[in-house]
Amino acid sequence: MQQVLEQVLAQGYVHLRGIVGDTLEFTESLGEVFRPLQDESPIVTMKIEGNDLVANPYASCRTPELSLHTDYATFPVPPRFTITHCIDPDPEFPRKGLSIVVFIAPVIEHLRTHAPSLLRVLRTGEFPFRRNEEHALYHATTPTYPILDGEDRVRFDRTLIVPHLERSERPDRAALIDAVIHFERLCAERGERVEIALDRQEALIIDNRRVLHSRSECTMRHDEGRTVSREVNLAFLV
Numbered sequence: 758m759q760q761v762l763e764q765v766l767a768q769g770y771v772h773l774r775g776i777v778g779d780t781l782e783f784t785e786s787l788g789e790v791f792r793p794l795q796d797e798s799p800i801v802t803m804k805i806e807g808n809d810l811v812a813n814p815y816a817s818c819r820t821p822e823l824s825l826h827t828d829y830a831t832f833p834v835p836p837r838f839t840i841t842h843c844i845d846p847d848p849e850f851p852r853k854g855l856s857i858v859v860f861i862a863p864v865i866e867h868l869r870t871h872a873p874s875l876l877r878v879l880r881t882g883e884f885p886f887r888r889n890e891e892h893a894l895y896h897a898t899t900p901t902y903p904i905l906d907g908e909d910r911v912r913f914d915r916t917l918i919v920p921h922l923e924r925s926e927r928p929d930r931a932a933l934i935d936a937v938i939h940f941e942r943l944c945a946e947r948g949e950r951v952e953i954a955l956d957r958q959e960a961l962i963i964d965n966r967r968v969l970h971s972r973s974e975c976t977m978r979h980d981e982g983r984t985v986s987r988e989v990n991l992a993f994l995v
């Protein structure tokens with residue numbers, strides 16, 4: 758395994774500078790690229806486009822802060838590494854559009870001593886993960902997984918779990934919703950949070966199974982008929 762990936766496994770994340778080339782080329786130089794749809798480009802470009810829920814259905818392209826999550830949480834085996842390659846930083850860089858990494862080890866430690874029953878639910882609960890848009894593209898049915906596996910690898914995204922539970926008639930739905938909300942709050946309050954200001958030609962690589970991540974509020978600027986906003990390329994390694 759590439760030394761930089763070993764570093765990510767040891768530290769949870771690595772912030773790299775001077776990534777001048779093409780995102781796919783860089784990703785391929787590191788390891789096996791995760792391709793959710795075999796026939797399409799595995800690079801996902803995320804450009805901030807405003808805060809209109811209809812025009813921009815993807816939260817990642819809207820300006821407000823994202824909720825804490827892991828990537829591809831609906832997949833049987835989510836990618837191990839997420840690579841965020843910055844094309845253009847937020848116009849108010851480094852104040853806005855920060856990448857956020859949250860280590861959950863202190864949260865698990867807290868759960869172990871103060872809320873073992875919640876820890877049990879997170880490890881054994883059958884949480885449904887359903888993408889509201891385009892779910893059928895990836896999955897015929899709604900998969901269920903625990904939030905923490907036997908090795909405390911995390912899989913989490915409230916926005917994929919809670920809306921589905923709210924519509925379901927499962928007898929344990931209230932308990933599972935409660936567990937999700939409680940876990941998210943503990944991560945925000947007790948998780949170890951690191952903020953990374955990614956500048957142009959910089960990349961952030963995170964261990965997608967050991968940390969949660971999000972992005973802080975973004976802004977947009979209209980400059981002589983041109984819209985300037987944060988734009989990143991995302992790529993994933995298996």
Ligand SMILES: [Fe+2]
Pocket residue numbers: 826827828970
């Ligand atoms: Fe993400």
